[in-house]
Amino acid sequence: MRKPLIALAAVVAALLPGVGAYAGPSGDIPPYSAPAGLTATEVAFTNGDTILHGSVVRLAADKAGADPTVKRPGIVLVHGSGNAVRPQLAQEAEVFARAGIVTLIYDKRSDYNRSHRDYGDLADDALAGVALLRGLPDVDPGKVGLWGLSEGGWVAPLAASRSSDVAFLITIGGSGLSPARTQAWNLNNRLAGNGVAEGTARDLVATGMGLAVALDQFPEAKHDPVEVLHEIRQPVLAIWGERDLLVPPAESAEIFRRELIASPSVSVRILPGSSHAARVTTDGFDRVGGPTVGGFVMGELSPGYATLMTSWIAAGFPAATSSGATSSGTAFPATSDALPTQRTRSSAIEPVGVLGFGLFALLLVVLLSWPVTAVVRRLRGRRGRPAAALPARLLVLAGLAATLLGTAYAIYVVASGGTSVHAAFLGQPLVWLLARVCLAIALTCGVLVALAFRSAPSVRLGAVLAGGVLLIPYALGLGLLLP
Known part of the structure; x- marks a missing residue:
């Protein structure tokens, strides 16, 4: 036997990729450089023995509103799955920076791969980034938050649950379900979109995922986001695309809304016609327009997405603070959109x-x-x-x-x-x-x-x-x- x-x-070990619903660039990716009106400062910071490299993106000194005497909010952006690097988050970073929010983007740790990842380590990487921003002279240490995309929708909440230094949390396309269950739902949608019969898709995915989980070839497969959500005490803005086919949007939004029991303010928002990563889409899988990074079309940001995030932060911190002062009190909006129509309900994955x-x-x-x-x-x-x-x-x-x-x-x-x-x-x-x-x-x-x-x-x-x-x-x- x-x-x-x-x-x-x-x-299985040779073939299976690691968990993650978000597929991205795979070719050569040039270093990040800020566009006109913004600056990008190269930084290095550490989490234990791991050295992380990133860029702090902010308004250029000669840009209107770039008052050096004012301490500004800051935000650390946490990647989706894959061996991600800074340029993949350039669109979001520039949105925040143009709104006067000092933004950190960084390359993912080098020991992350398809057979090994640790959400605890990734969360601590994000917290190391928070510590870096909190120490910058133009950042208000009481106004530094986290933003997480896709897999980052598991990592950023975990980081927030671990530290009161995190002032707020934004997720886009975060899942309220385990990684294994989320990926199975994603695969069923993909196969159905390719013409495979629902029953056949379900059997194929259930068997393949059941083997992957049983043989421990699906890292963090059983991560429970609900336990983490219970521990979050920061204001939360959770966003999903109406046409998300990678993460179950209705189920996840329902879970976030129900399980963020300790958060003082929860805003659940649905972007009409949007894909998983809040991009313009025609079928829920493709991305239309936007830059191309490493041969991958990043897609144009969905209408209203940028304003939704920056206005939520601005409402939470209504007044800028001068140098040497810190903020007190927040007023983050709490809004809940109607749940979107979801193609199918997800199913639990039973390991073989x-x-x-x-x-x-x-x-x-x-x-x-x-x-x-x-x-x-x-x-x-x-x-x-x-x-x-x-x-x-x-x-x-x-x-x-x-x-x-x-x-x-x-x-x-x-x-x-x-x-x-x-x-x-x-x-x-x-x-x-x-x-x-x-x-x-x-x-x-x-x-x-x-x-x-x-x-x-x-x-x-x-x-x-x-x-x-x-x-x-x-x-x-x-x-x-x-x-």
Whole structure:
């Protein structure tokens, strides 16, 4: 049993990406440089042994309103998933900076990758950024907040829950569900958008994600955002795009609104027609306009998004403070928009258990017993054609093909993020159809083997027949057997 499990774990580890609903640039990305009217100051700060590099973006000294005697609010921007760098948050940083908010953007820590990430470490990175801004001469230390996108919608709240130095919190496209459940919902939407039947998409995603979680190849899969939300004591502005297909917007907004029980002010806002990252979109997945960073179209900011955030901060801190003074009291608005229509409800992900792995291993063992026995017979010089040899061989070949193809394809669906999985016929991907054909052949041959075993029972034939029987519950669990 052990060898099949090790092999399966190796396949999953090699293929599966880390958690994250937000896909972004992957090519060469030039260093960040501020546009006219703004300046970007290179900074380095530390979290333990980790050195983080960033840029502090603010109004240029000659820009109207850039009074050096006034201490301003500050904000630290926390990335979504991926090995993100500063230019990916340039649009938001410049929005805040032009509104007179001193903004820190920074490159994500170097030990973040598809198989390792720690939200605790990422939260402490954000808090190190807060400490940096609070120490700047033009920043009011009582007015420094956090902003988090997508995966940052788990990280920034965690950071806020850990420190009273954080004055406010803004999230965009944050999930109120676990990363595994969120990613499964995202993948189901992606497959449905590519023409895959709902039931098939659900089975493929559930199997692939269940394997990933069980084999610990989906970092932070079980992170519970609700526990964190209970501990947040800062004003919160939580925003979702109406057409978000990466994070469940209605469920998440409902959870934020219900579970932010200690926050003095909660504003839940929905951007009409907007995508996951508050970008203009045509289908919920694409992004229209905006700059291109690393070959990725960042998209144009949705109408009203920038003003929504900057006006909320301005309302919370109605008066600027002069140098040497600190602010006292806030007046952050508390507003709740109607929940958007969500395409489907999310479903919990159940990790593949010991029984599932045991069934997989046992199925391989009993099916492979036929060719192994054949080799042994030949080595011993035994000849002759055993009873039901042809249907037994077909059962073994087709059964193995169905088992391995179905399992591997479920892994591939999760590993590829669903982007390359398309329906070929009647809502079925081609590989999945092939696995189903193999299963049908195997079960048909299983009936023939059963008839032969009834007439001339033998241990060898019985083992193959057992494999045919075990195929039924395994295929049911995989989603291969039923449409």
